[in-house]
Amino acid sequence: MTDLLTLQKSFILSHLKEGDICADFTMGNGHDTAFLSKTVGENGKVYAFDIQENALISTEKTLEKENCPKNYTLILDSHHNAKNYISGKIKAGMFNLGYMPGNGNKELTTKRETTLPAVTSAIDMLDTNGILLVAVYPGHEEGRLEGLMLEEYFSKISRFEMSISKFQIVNSPTSPYFFVVERK
Numbered sequence: 001m002t003d004l005l006t007l008q009k010s011f012i013l014s015h016l017k018e019g020d021i022c023a024d025f026t027m028g029n030g031h032d033t034a035f036l037s038k039t040v041g042e043n044g045k046v047y048a049f050d051i052q053e054n055a056l057i058s059t060e061k062t063l064e065k066e067n068c069p070k071n072y073t074l075i076l077d078s079h080h081n082a083k084n085y086i087s088g089k090i091k092a093g094m095f096n097l098g099y100m101p102g103n104g105n106k107e108l109t110t111k112r113e114t115t116l117p118a119v120t121s122a123i124d125m126l127d128t129n130g131i132l133l134v135a136v137y138p139g140h141e142e143g144r145l146e147g148l149m150l151e152e153y154f155s156k157i158s159r160f161e162m163s164i165s166k167f168q169i170v171n172s173p174t175s176p177y178f179f180v181v182e183r184k
Helices: 003-014 031-040 053-065 079-084 112-125 143-157
Strands: 021-024 046-049 074-078 090-096 126-136 163-168 177-183
Touching: 003 031, 003 177, 021 031, 021 177, 031 046, 031 053, 031 074, 031 090, 031 143, 046 053, 046 079, 053 074, 074 177, 079 112, 090 112, 112 143, 126 143, 143 163, 143 177
Parallel strands: 021 046, 021 090, 046 074, 090 126
Antiparallel strands: 126 177, 163 177
């Protein structure tokens, strides 16, 4: 059976290398932040965003536990403000929309009004041959609506500028799926 997390990482690894700059736009518990940190190594840079203080605390613990290099900046702010912290281009970015796993508050989710500006901003910052992964969780109403909004937005981007794909398990419509955005 296809493991979507493994598939996401293989896409990232085909673009991101030692010394690159990247962002985790929804840090949550820090697993993507740790993956990115280890991938870019000592000479790379990872910016990670979340609006929840407990996400920063959880991410710090994850990064320490996994012995990640100190190449990251954890930012207590919304992902739609990323350009206030990142100057220049990024080679990769990851979004895991929805709510923070394990935090118990499923009412606190990413929202369309900040997700679209965040994704638009991330695309603007994306370097040549860069990649964005946007994981969508349609099992709750806001997640379903975020996915529809993003698909509509992505469908209007020129295929000569970017390649945008959607990976979804067809016979499980409420399972997570993700978009891959690759700048040519």
